[in-house]
Amino acid sequence: xxxxxxxxxxxxxxxxxxxxxxxxxxxxxxxxxxxxxxxxxxxxxxxxxxxxxxxxxxxxxxxxxxxxxxxxxxxxxxxxxxxxxxxxxxxxxxxxxxxxxxxxxxxxxxxxxxxxxxxxxxxxxxxxxxxxxxxxxxxxxxxxxxxxxxxxxxxxxxxxxxxxxxxxxxxxxxxxxxxxxxxxxxxxxxxxxxxxxxxxxxxxxxxxxxxxxxxxxxxxxxxxxxxxxxxxxxxxxxxxxxxxxxxxxxxxxxxxxxxxxxxxxxxxxxxxxxxxxxxxxxxxxxxxxxxxxxxxxxxxxxxxxxxxxxxxxxxxxxxxxxxxxxxxxxxxxxxxxxxxxxxxxxxxxxxxxxxxxxxxxxxxxxxxxxxxxxxxxxxxxxxxxxxxxxxxxxxxxxxxxxxxxxxxxxxxxxxxxxxxxxxxxxxxxxxxxxxxxxxxxxxxxxxxxxxxxxxxxxxxxxxxxxxxxxxxxxxxxxxxxxxxxxxxxxxxxxxxxxxxxxxxxxxxxxxxxxxxxxxxxxxxxxxxxxxxxxxxxxxxxxxxxxxxxxxxxxxxxxxxxxxxxxxxxxxxxxxxxxxxxxxxxxxxxxxxxxxxxxxxxxxxxxxxxxxxxxxxxxxxxxxxxxxxxxxxxxxx
Numbered sequence: 001x002x003x004x005x006x007x008x009x010x011x012x013x014x015x016x017x018x019x020x021x022x023x024x025x026x027x028x029x030x031x032x033x034x035x036x037x038x039x040x041x042x043x044x045x046x047x048x049x050x051x052x053x054x055x056x057x058x059x060x061x062x063x064x065x066x067x068x069x070x071x072x073x074x075x076x077x078x079x080x081x082x083x084x085x086x087x088x089x090x091x092x093x094x095x096x097x098x099x100x101x102x103x104x105x106x107x108x109x110x111x112x113x114x115x116x117x118x119x120x121x122x123x124x125x126x127x128x129x130x131x132x133x134x135x136x137x138x139x140x141x142x143x144x145x146x147x148x149x150x151x152x153x154x155x156x157x158x159x160x161x162x163x164x165x166x167x168x169x170x171x172x173x174x175x176x177x178x179x180x181x182x183x184x185x186x187x188x189x190x191x192x193x194x195x196x197x198x199x200x201x202x203x204x205x206x207x208x209x210x211x212x213x214x215x216x217x218x219x220x221x222x223x224x225x226x227x228x229x230x231x232x233x234x235x236x237x238x239x240x241x242x243x244x245x246x247x248x249x250x251x252x253x254x255x256x257x258x259x260x261x262x263x264x265x266x267x268x269x270x271x272x273x274x275x276x277x278x279x280x281x282x283x284x285x286x287x288x289x290x291x292x293x294x295x296x297x298x299x300x301x302x303x304x305x306x307x308x309x310x311x312x313x314x315x316x317x318x319x320x321x322x323x324x325x326x327x328x329x330x331x332x333x334x335x336x337x338x339x340x341x342x343x344x345x346x347x348x349x350x351x352x353x354x355x356x357x358x359x360x361x362x363x364x365x366x367x368x369x370x371x372x373x374x375x376x377x378x379x380x381x382x383x384x385x386x387x388x389x390x391x392x393x394x395x396x397x398x399x400x401x402x403x404x405x406x407x408x409x410x411x412x413x414x415x416x417x418x419x420x421x422x423x424x425x426x427x428x429x430x431x432x433x434x435x436x437x438x439x440x441x442x443x444x445x446x447x448x449x450x451x452x453x454x455x456x457x458x459x460x461x462x463x464x465x466x467x468x469x470x471x472x473x474x475x476x477x478x479x480x481x482x483x484x485x486x487x488x489x490x491x492x493x494x495x496x497x498x499x500x501x502x503x504x505x506x507x508x509x510x511x512x513x514x515x516x517x518x519x520x521x522x523x524x525x526x527x528x529x530x531x532x533x534x535x536x537x538x539x540x541x542x543x544x545x546x547x548x549x550x551x552x553x554x555x556x557x558x559x560x561x562x563x564x565x566x567x568x569x570x571x572x573x574x575x576x577x578x579x580x581x582x583x584x585x586x587x588x589x590x591x592x593x594x595x596x597x598x599x600x601x602x603x604x605x606x607x608x609x610x611x612x613x614x615x616x617x618x619x620x621x622x623x624x625x626x627x628x629x630x631x632x633x634x635x636x
Contacts, residue, residue: 004259004325006196010232011258014154014191015203016240018184018224019210020161020217021100026181027160028090028134028437029083033182035521039074043085044172046070047124047131069173071126074166079178084163086129089436093118097183100215101138101158102442102450104185107209108153110142112450114442116158118434125423126173127162128180134434135159135186146205149198152190159186168342185210191228191238196251199227203247208458211481218483219521225250227413229257233265237406242422244413252417256327260419263328264406270322271330271402274315278395282312284369286379295356297345301381306345309380309387311394312369316376321350327418330401334378336421337397341390345381352379469499478507487525494529495536502532509546510553518553527552530560540564 026033075084082088105112120132127133135157142153161182166174187206194202203225210216210223217223225244230237239261241253287308290298298308313319320331331348338346353359357379371377382390400407411419456464458480465476469492479488484506492499506528514520531548534540540548544564551563 002325004262006255006258009258009262010193011254012191012193012230013199013254014228014238015187015189015199015206016226016228017187017203017206017210018161018226019187019207020222021097021183021185022215022217023094023096023100023183025094025096026083027094027097027158027183028092028181029081030091031079031081031084031181034079034178036076036079036178037176039076039176041075041077041080041085042072043075044070044072045126045129047126069126069168070171072172072174073129073163073177074174075177080180084129084177084180090134093437093440094183097158098440099446099450099453100183100213101156101185102446103213103215103453103455104187104210105139105142105156106447106450107213107454108142108144108156108187110139110153110156112139112442112447113137116440116442118437118440119431120434121159122430122432123162126175127165128160129163129177133160133162134437136440138185144206144209146198146202149192149194149202151192151202151206154188154190155186156188157186159184171342191230196255199250199254200247203250205458207247208481209455211485212455212458212461214455214486218485221245222483227253227257229254229261231258231261234261234406235404237261237408239406239408239419240410240425241413241419242410249413249415249417253413253419256418257411259325260328261406263324264333264401266324267319267322267328267330268401268403268405271316271319271398274319276314276316276402278313278399282314282369283391284310284312286310286365286368289364289368290361290379293357293361295361297355298357298379298381301345304383306381307384307387309382309391310365310369311378311380311391312371313376313378313398315374317374318350318376320348320376320378330398333397333401333421334394337393338380338390340421340423341382341386341393343380343382343386343390345379347379349376349378469503471500471503475500475503475507479503482507484510484525484528487528491529491532495532497532497536501542505545509549513546513549513553518550519555520553522555522558523549523552527560534560 024032073085083090102112116136116138118134118136120130121135122131123133124131136159137155138158139156140154142156143150144153145151161179161184163175163177163180166176168174189202189206192202207223211218224242225247226240226242227244227250228238228240230239239257241257244250244253285307287302290308291302293299301308320334321329323329331350334348335346338344347355347357352362365371365377365379369377378394380387380390380394397407408425410422410425412422413419455461462473462476462480465471465480466473469476471479479485488499488502488506491497491502510520510523531540531545535542535545544567547567548557548560548563551557551566552560557563557566
């Protein structure tokens with residue numbers, strides 16, 4: 001097994017940034033995009049692929065239709081209407097979304113079109129009730145700088161966000177409609193060649209230009225990076241990797257995908273050396289033959305009345321397990337494809353006997369299918385109605401790898417930084433004109449307004465924060481890049497409190513709790529604001545904030561009041577604090593006798609534990625020191 005060299009692979013990268021816009025309406029209706037998991041409406045649809053105006057099927061749509069999913073939609077009247085349900089035509093384009101898109105295009109020096117034509121992009125995975133996504137090409141060209149590197153802009157589009165995926169249950173896929181139709185811009189960069197470590201900086205720079213407008217949404221899910229990856233010897237094949245949520249993932253994703261592509265070229269060369277041609281006779285039903293197989297996967301499939309099939313690959317011995325680089329195998333490519341159809345049961349010859357499939361089962365199979373030592377095989381467990389579609393797709397994929405090397409896929413980024421098969425890459429037939437919305441004319445007045453509203457640069461915005469709120473540079477960067485910049489400014493303007501303290505709470509405290517596995521999405525802005533109001537009114541101590549955050553972010557409490565009740569937080573006056581401190585001093589006379597005034601260290605821990613969240617550290621420290629001195633004077 002070789003070591004993969006990213007430098008020798010000649011990797012080119014292009015970014016597609018999808019950023020939700022901070023509007024009060026969706027793109028084509030008046031609904032307020034409120035996140036909610038309470039649904040009062042439920043309906044289902046079955047989406048199918050249809051021909052484009054040129055009479056062609058889009059390959060991605062056609063492939064998705066092979067899954068035969070029933071789509072269940074969940075909605076509520078607060079965040080969606082008949083437009084999202086595809087029971088009413090779209091309304092006029094939202095004015096604010098239009099303005100923001102023009103400002104972003106101007107900020108990136110992109111050439112804005114005088115006429116904008118809404119288009120339909122075929123999407124039948126269920127994420128759009130209509131079977132398409134509405135999108136508009138706003139501008140082309142432009143650039144931005146990251147240090148000394150100039151990154152070109154390919155295009156800027158304004159489009160609808162998709163519905164929220166609520167997961168699959170068997171043949172039913174579920175979506176919530178609260179996100180469907182939220183306006184977002186899609187910014188595609190020109191391909192570039194840089195060191196892996198530079199990719200994150202480039203994405204961060206583009207994100208900061210968007211945030212500088214103060215007209216985009218913040219937080220998890222509001223910005224998403226897709227990345228296009230190609231390699232020098234890949235024959236011009238570009239693989240799109242979707243769903244890179246964290247910038248830290250980018251480097252890993254690009255490296256893995258380049259390694260996968262380079263590995264597939266090596267696998268392709270190996271298969272070409274084999275004399276393999278598929279014959280339909282090489283697929284055999286072995287349901288009866290494997291009826292006594294001890295594999296749990298096989299037995300579970302049999303209980304569900306599924307078929308067990310064996311596919312023989314003549315002269316392909318050792319090819320499924322062949323690994324040119326660590327983690328890159330033909331067997332893995334096949335397993336990803338099979339999982340796409342919701343099927344978990346596939347074994348290949350290079351990993352058997354294993355998983356409960358024993359040598360005796362393999363001997364029976366080899367005899368039944370006339371498999372010799374030069375052959376490879378797959379064992380597949382699947383519902384009968386899917387089995388032949390899945391086999392056809394496996395054969396097509398292996399034939400494509402043999403003849404062309406890298407299949408032209410759209411892939412999905414995983415948490416570990418790998419990529420997995422999502423669907424084939426869409427073709428030109430995917431896009432066609434929107435018939436319900438007339439062309440949008442952009443006036444010279446709008447272009448001038450957009451130019452006038454180009455935001456300050458990120459550097460200038462940071463300097464302004466430092467000066468206005470007396471923040472150090474690091475904290476100014478953290479608060480500006482966080483989802484809480486708007487809330488921070490609101491708190492500081494409304495409540496007379498130290499901006500550095502507010503920024504630290506919103507950045508460090510919440511981030512530390514997130515690192516402990518708690519969910520910051522449960523912590524709503526109104527609850528944070530309420531907390532700082534209570535602090536200003538003297539009803540809680542600073543030390544209470546983290547306790548209340550922890551209670552809400554863990555799901556134990558929904559509101560500040562509920563968190564205070566659950567954590568037994570109530571304001572304690574100085575007289576009560578002093579009484580508790582005196583009692584603790586009496587119980588720990590030995591510590592004071594031995595350590596004198598240094599006893600404040602260990603005693604502070606005891607008192608803070610007793611008064612956690614009920615009094616500030618400054619008051620406790622002051623009263624504790626006063627009473628330790630008093631105790632020492634009385635005992636001398």
